[in-house]
Amino acid sequence: MLAINMADVVNVLNTCRPYLIGFGVVFVIALIVIIAAFKMDKAKRKLIRSEAGIAILLALVVVVNMICFGPMNSMISLATGNGTISEETSAEATDLVEEIAEEGIVLLKNEDNILPLADSNKLNVFGWASTNPCYGGTGSGSLSDAYETVTLLQGLENAGFELNTELSDFYTDYRADRPEVGMWEQDWTLPEPTADSYSEDMMNNAKDFSETALVVITRVGGEGADLPTDVSQVTYTDNSTEYKDFEEGEHYLQLSQTERDMLDLVCANFDNVVVVYNGANAMELGFLNEYDQIKGALWCPGTGQSGFNALGRILSGDVNPSGKTSDTFVADLTATPTANNFGSFFYDNTEEFNMTQVGFTGEEEIVAPSFVNYVEGIYVGYRFWETAADEGLINYDESVVYPFGYGLSYTTFTQEMGEITESDGQISFDVTVTNTGDTAGKDVVEVYYNPPYTNGGIEKATANLIAFEKTETLEPGASETVTITFNEEDMASYDYQNAQAYVLEAGDYQISINSDSHNEIDSQTYNVPETITYSGDNTRSTDNAEVTNQFDDAAGDVTYLSRADGFANYDEATAAPASLSMSDEHKATFINNGNYDPSDYNNDSDEMPTTGADNVLELADLRGVDYDDAQWDELLDQLTVSDMDQLIALGGYQTIAVSSIGKVQTIDCDGPASINNNFTGTGSVGFPSAVMIASTWNKDIATAFGQSIGKMADEMGVSGWYAPAMNIHRSAFAGR
Template identity: 60%
Template sequence: MIGINIADVINVLASLRTQLIVIGVALGVALVVTAAVNRRTVADKAVRKLVHAEVWIAAAVAAIVAVSMMLFGPLSTTLSLLSGGGQLSQQTMDRANELAGDIQREGIVMLENDGGMLPLTGTDAINVFGWASTNPIYGGVGSGSLNDQYPMTSILEGLNDAGFETNDELADFYAGYAAERPTVSIFSQDWTLPEPPAATYPDDLIADAKDFSDTAMIVISRSGGEGADLPERMGDIPQAGPDAEATEIGDTSNAEAGQMQNDVIYRNNSNDYDDFEDDQGYLTLSKSERDMVDLVASNFDDVVLVYNGANTFDLSFVDEYPQIRSVLWCPPAGQVGFEALGEVVSGAVNPSGRTTDTFVRDFSLAPWYRNIGDFTYDNMDEFGASSFTGTSLPTFVNYVEGIYVGYRYYETAADEGAIDYEATVQYPFGYGLSYTTFDQEMGDVTYADGTVSFDVTVTNTGDVAGKDVVEVYYNPPYVNGGIEKASANLVAFDKTDLLEPGESQTVTIEFEDDDMASYDYEDAKAWVLEAGDYQVSINSDSHNEIASATVTVPETVTYDSEDNTHDGDVVPATNVFDDAEGDVTYLSRADGFANYDEATAAPASMSMGDEYKATFVNTSNYENENDDSDEMPTTGADNGVDLYQLYGRDYDDPLWDDLLDELTVNDMDNLIATAGYNNAAVASIGKPQQSDVDGPAALNNNFTGVGSIGLPSSVSVANTFHAGLATEYGEMIGDMAHEMNVTGWYAPAMNLHRSAYAGRCFEYFSEDPLLSGVMAGNEAAGSMSKGVYAYIKHFALNDQETNRNSMICTWSNEQAIREIYLRPFEIAIKTSGSTAVMSSYNYIGTRYAGAHPGLLNTVLRDEWGFRGSVLTDYFGGLGYQVADQIIRNGGDSMLATTDTTNHVTDRSATSVIAMRNASHNILYMAVNSWIYEDGQPEIATPTWQYVYYVAVGVLAVLLVVAEVVAIRRFLRRRAAR
C-alpha cells in the first residue's frame, strides 16, 4: 500500500472537476457582468451598483454551494479520516514496549560464536565501528514505517543500558560523517551507504580506540521497503561522487505506473573509487565497508559482527577474518528492540532465534537470480501508454524455480548431488546458536487415523538457562520424473520454555498426513498423498538431522471428492491456475536437476505468446457482461433493521437479506468505492464510519498522524519460532487499535522471501510457507480476538516490488502456487477466523489478482470457506483497476480515497447483484468488530462538519447583511435622485 502522493492530488482535482467548473463559471460570469454593466451601458448609478452587488452575491452563493458539494461529495471521506484519532495510554505503551523487547530477545540469531566469545563478560567497554551503529534500521519503508512521535532506542543506547560503555569518540566521528540515513522511500531511492573511507579515520582515533577497549563490534545494516526492490546489480544504479545530488542524475523512469517518478542514485563515499563493482549487489559489502572491516580486523583480535537488516546478507566474508569471532543477526527492531541486543551481548539474554531464510555465499547462483527485476513486454503496446495517459507497458516475472524455493532447493539439490552444500550455503534455514547446549530425544512415532504424533524431550545440557526450538521436517518418497517433491519440508515446530541447566521439557508434535501431500497439477489435478515411506525427522536446522523415523503410507490417497478433501477444504481443490503456467520452463528435480541451466536462465523472449495475449485484460479492453435473466434486487426498503443487530450472527442468517434490502444503490457504491483507510458510514442502517490503518509493525493513521508503538519487524517475529509471541503481537495490535478508535489493520503480510533482494522482506516473514502461515495466522487471530479485523495480504504472488503495479504478469505452475505461495494464506485463513483479505497489485498469468475469480472465489471462498471482505491494494486506477470488474470477480471494495475508476458504473441487475454481494461481505466484516460488541455504536458527527456548519452559518449571515446593505444603498441612491 502507498499513502497520499501527487497522483492523489491529481485524482482529487479530477474528482472535483464539476464543482471547480461551477466556481470558475460563476466567477467568470460575475467578472463579465461587472465589466459589461458600466457607465456606458447602464447610466443609472443605483441600478449599476445594485447589479454589481447582486451578481457577486450570486457568485458567492454558487461558490458556497459548489464547495458544499465538494465537501459532502468527493472530499467527504478524506475529511472524515482527518477527523479521526485517539491516543495510547501510558500503560498500553509500556506493555507494547515490553512485548517488543520480548520479541527481539528471541528474534536475534547468533550465527557464529568462535571460542565462546559471547557473552562479553570480561569487559564493560566496546568500540562500536560502522556508520550504521549510529543510524540502524528500526523498521521498513512505506506502510512499514514507524511513527516518530515515540522515542527510539538506538544500538548504542541498547548497549549502554546493558551496562556497556561505548566509545563516544567513534560515535561522534560517524555522526559527523553523516547525521542521517539517505532516504529510501516509495517515491525515490538513495541507496547510498554512508561509510567513512578507511583513509579518513584519524590515527589517534584508532589508537584511542585500542586504549579504550580490546573488544570491537562492527555494525552493518541494510534497509528495504515498499515500492522498490533492493538493487541486485549496483552497476544499474547511477553512481556519483559523495557530493552529488540525486536530482542531478536521477532515473525518472515510470516506476509506479504513472503514479510517481522514481529518482534512484548511489553516492560513493570517495572520489577515488566506486563502492561497488557493476555486478555487485546491495546485499554485499561495499568497498568502504570492506576497508573498514580490514581496519578493525587489523587492530582488534576480538570482533563481534552485527548484521542489522531484514534481507539475508552475503556474510561469506566472515570466513576470511578469524578476528570476527561472533556474528549476530539483528533484524529491524522497532522502537525499543535494540535493548535486546545489549542484553544478548551481555548474556542477560540467551539467544534463541533461528534463521527464517537460508544464508548463501553467492546470490548469483540462486535459482531465482536471473528471474527477478524489470522485464517489460515488447509486444503489448496496445495495453500500455498508447492506451492510457501515464500508464506503463505490461511487465512480467517468471517463478522458474517452481516449488524449489529457499531451503527446499538447497537441501534437495544437495541430496541429488547437484551442488556442494558447504560451498553454497553458509547458514541453513532454521539455524541458530545458543550460550548453552541442548539434547533432543525423539519418542516413538505413531501414525493412526491420518495423524502423525510423537513426543520430543528437550534437555538443557549446558551451564546457563536457555530456550530451544524443535523443528520437524519430512522427506517424501520421490520417483524420478514424477510429482516434484523437495527432500526437506518443515511440517511442524515448537519452542520450549526457558529451561534451567539440567531441566527437561517434553514437547508434543502432531500433524495430519495430508500435510505431507503434494499437488499433482498434471495428472490427478488434485492434492495427492503418494504411497511410500516418509522420513520424519527432528533437526537442528533444515540440513542437520538429530533423529528420524519412517512413516509408511500404505496406499496413495487422492483428495478429489466432497468427503475426502485436503486439509479440511470445503470442496476438493482442482486446477484453477492452468493459464498462469505460461511459456516457462520450470526447474525439475528429474535426473538430479538436469534442466537447471535451461530453467533458471534469464527470459529468452520479451514477448507474450499470442495464446495468452488474447486473454489479457485491463482498462483498455474490459467490458461488463450482463445476464439478461438476472432480476433487480430490492433496494431502499424500510425494514427497521440496523447493522448492529447482525453482530455475531452467521453469514447466512436470514436477517441479512432484510438488512441488505434497505441499502440503496448509492449506499452500496459508497461502501465499495471509498474504502481507503476506512469502512464507510451508512446512515440508513445505523453504521458509522470505521477506521482502517496501516501497517505491519505499527498502526499508522496516514491522515491524522497518530500512530502506535512500533514493534519489531515480521522477520524478527518469525525468527523467534515462537507462535505464542505472534499471538501476543496480534493482541497488542488489537489493544492499541481500541485506544486509537481503529477497527481494521492492514496486516499481517505473508508473501514469501522468494528473493533476498525483495524490498518487503521486512514485512513478510520467511522463505517457508508453513512458518509464514503460522506466524501470520497467529497475529491475525490475536487481533481478531480483540475485535480488530486483520487484512491478510497481499493475496497473492506479490513477492517483488519492481513493477508491482505495472501490470506485472506473474507466471508460475499450479503446484508451486498452491504448495508455496498460497499455503501461508491458506493456513492463516483456516486458523485465524479472519474476515478480511487484501488482494495484490500483480497479475496471476494474464488476470489481475484483485479481480481473479479463481483466486478470490474458487480458492478463497469455495475451497477454504472464507467469509468476509476482499479489499484491493491501494487503488489508483493504474490502467487496470476497475471497480466493475473487481466486484464481479470476487473483490469487494477499493482502497481508495479519491475518485478514479473505483466507482461502479453499471446499474444493471447483474451489477447490482454483485454490489449487494460485495456489500454483504463488507458489512459482515465490519459488524463483527469491537465497536459493535455493546450494541449500537455511537454515530459521531465528524469535526469538519461542525466547522462547515459554523462557517456556512457565518457566510449566510454575511450574505444576508450584504443583500440588505445593497438594497438599502439602492433605495438611498434612488431617493437621492
C-alpha cells in the same frame, strides 16, 4: 506510510465537480448582474453589487457545506479522528517490542565463547551504520516519529557498555543521515569512511580503549523497490574517487569495497571482532568465515522502536539469545534458482498496451506490461538447498553459510524424541528438551519430514518443516517435554500434472527433529500403507473446497525446475527468459486500463439489479446470518448506485457510512509494524519487522503482537489494519 496515487486524488476531487459547477453558475450570474448594474444610478448600483456579493458568499458557504457533508465527509472524518493510545498500552507495547527482539536476534557465530562480552564494559563500535542502523522497513513498514527511538548505540549504553565516542563522532561527521530508500525515491549509497581516513592515532586510541571491536553492517529494504541486483544500474555514490564500491554486476547484498577495506583494517588491529548484521534481507555472510579475528556474529533484523535495547542485553549476557534464522543464508546469491528470473521483465512487443499515468511523485510515467517466471516451482529457500544437496547438485557446505532454522545459544541443549503414535489421522510424539549447560535459556524443537519420492513423479523436497515449538526458559539442568502434533494429511504433496490434487503417496516418511533444516538430531520412520488422493468429496480436513488446478492457462511456455534425475534440467529451467515477446494468443485476451472498454461487456439480456429498495433492513440485523441467506440480497437491494460508487471510490483507509443500510463509517490504519493513522498522525509504537518476529520461532510472541495491535486499534477507534502478509521469500532481493 501513506502512498498517494494522483489518479485516485483526481477521482475523489471529481466527486465535488457538480457542487463546484453549481457555484460557478451562481458566480457567473452574479458577475453579469454586477456588470449590468453599471448602467444604473449610484444607489441602485451599490445595492445590487452588495446583494450580488452576498449571493456569491452564501453560494460559497452552501457549496462548501454540501461538499464537507457530502463527498468529502468521510475524508474529513479521517483527518479529524480523535482516538489515542493510552500511556499504559504504549508501555506494554514497548516491553513486547524488546521481548520480540530478545528472542528474534540470532547468534550466528561464537568461537572461543567470545560472547557474551562479560569481561569488559568498554567497546569499540566500527561501521558507519552503527550511527544510522535499520529499524524496520520502508513505506508502510516505517516507524512513527511520535515515539522515541532507541538507537543502536543507545541500546549498547543502556546495557552498561562504555563506547568509544571518537569513533561515533568520526562517523557522524562523515555523514549524519542515511540516504533515502523509500516509496518515492531510492538512493542506495552505503556511506562508509575509507580505510585511509582512519588515522593512526584513532586506531591506537581504539586499541587502548578496548581489546574488542564490534562491526555493524546494515542493509535496508522495503516497500517501493526491490534491492539492486546490479548496483551500477541504480543511484549510488561511491565513498572514494579512487575506486568503485561495487563493480558492474555486483549486488547490494554483498560487501562494498569500502566495507571490505574497513573489515581488513579492524581485523588487522583487533583479535577479538564481533560482527552485527542489521537488516531483514539474507545477505551474503561468507566473509564472516574469511577472517580468523571474527569470532562472533549476530543477525539483527529491523528492531522496531526500542529493540536495540535487546541487542545490548544479549551482548552483555543479561539475555541468552534463542532466535533461529527464518531464511537460508547462502554464499553466492547469484547462484540461486531465482537469480535469472527476478524483477520485472518488460515485453518487447506490447507497445500498444503501454499507458501513461500520474504516479506517486505527481509526474506522468509510462506503465508497460511486464512478467516474471517463477521457474523454481516448490524448490524455494531451504527446500531447494536441502534437496539439491541430497540429489548431489550442490556441495552444501560451499553453498550454504547458515541453514534455515539455525541459531546458537550461550548454553547447550539435548533433545530426545519419543515414539510416534497415530490416532484418527493425527500424528503425535513427545520431545524432551534438557538444558545441559550452565546458563538459563530457551530452545526450539524443529520437526521436518522427508516423503517417499519416485524419480520423475510428484515434485517433493527432502526437507519440509511441519511443526515447531519453543520451550519456556529452562534453568541449567532443567527439562521440558514438548508434545508435537500434526495431521497425517499435512504431509501430502500437490500433484499439478496428473491428479491435480494433493496426494499422500504410500511409502516411508522420515520424521525428524533437527537443530536446523540440515542437521538432524533424531528421526523415526512413519509408513503410509496406501496412497490417498484428496480430490472430489475426499478433501483434507483443512480444505473448505476441493483443491485443484485453477490457472493452467498461466503456465506459459516455460521449463519448470524438476528434481527428476538429480535436477537434470537445472540449467535450462533457471536460465533467463528465452523470449521477451507476448504471444499473439495472449495478446488477443490481454486487458489493462489502456484498452479496457466497458461497452465490450454489455449484454442485451443483462438486467439492472434492484437499487434503493425499502426493505427496512440494517447491516447489524444480519450479524451472524449465513452467507447464503436471502436477506443479504434484500439488504444489497437497498443500496443506491451512488452508495456503491462511493463505497469503491472512497475506499482507501476507510469504508464510508451508508445510511440506506445503517452502516457506520470504519477507519483503517497502516501497518505492518505498527498501527498508524496517516491522516491524523496518531499512531503506535513501532514493532520489529516481520522477519524478526519470524526469527523468534515463538507462536506465543506472535500472538501477543497481534493482541497488542488489537488493543491499540480499539483505543484509536480503528476497525481495519493494513496488516503483515505472507511471503515465500523466493529471492533475498525482494523489497516488500
